[in-house]
Amino acid sequence: MAHKSVEDVLQGILGHTADGIDGLHFAVFRPNVPGAPANKPVFNEPALQTVLQLYGWESRTVEEQVEVWGQCTDAVRRSFQELADAAQNEKAKRRLRRLVMDVEVGGLLYAAVEDYGWVFAATLSQQSMNTGRAEWQLVEMVRELLRFLGPGSNSPPRGPRR
């Protein structure tokens, strides 16, 4: 079935059921078009609910977890684009293509979607970081977003590419 929106693309990879507790739990796409509205974050609510209970974090709601990940999104982008530029030390602007942060519980991941924008994703599952499943899903998100946003797609009109 054809995707209707960026959120639909991401949700298709995150899944909708608690069967997906070992994968990514949260994702958001941010377009590079200046002034474009930010897309809504998507998350796998049943999986997140299950994981929060498994970890004994009953005092934290799914909505609260999603909210803090949303707050991290821009901080990560700002911090690491500067570092990627410094790393190359070139006159030509070099891009950070992918960033994987394996933290004590799960991970936070970032990937550029060519010139269209970037996706930020997160998981509370350490197993999905150890097995590479989270990274694999991130790559799938980029691939599917390119298919959706790229030339010849039926995606809604968007602003000019940067």
Next chain:
Amino acid sequence: MSLIQNILDDTVQDRTRGLDYAAYAVTRDSGAAGESELTVLIRSHNDQIESLLKKFGCLGRTPTEQVELWEQLLPRVHGALRGLDREFAKTGQGENVRVVFDIDMGGLYYTRIGTHAVLFGATLDQDEVNNGRCERDMYRMVAQIEAVSTSHGA
């Protein structure tokens, strides 16, 4: 410390490619605001850097200069990650342990070992990032360093 030098040399100077540079550094907390100083104790690089710089058109840069650029970058990466640790505290997920930067020309790798050491790796070869070889190099070196650190208190 020579044991760790051997571990870095064995991986980085392997002629079948992988990481082009690795550094083992120790960290020291230096203030109430959570700042941390980092000192590189051991480093290793290979002679592939020169051919990779030519391949990617960085003709005015020598391998020594490339290594210096990586060493200048390491404290900045460490400092930025400490900043993000504080940002991530709100997520309840703890601190950064392993970080991979996939950039346009190769990649950078950062792994914390215990509470006061860091292993940093770098490559200019994008193929070695895409095929996962550099990540495997990092995993292996970290495991080896942890083993000798436990045995010898290095």
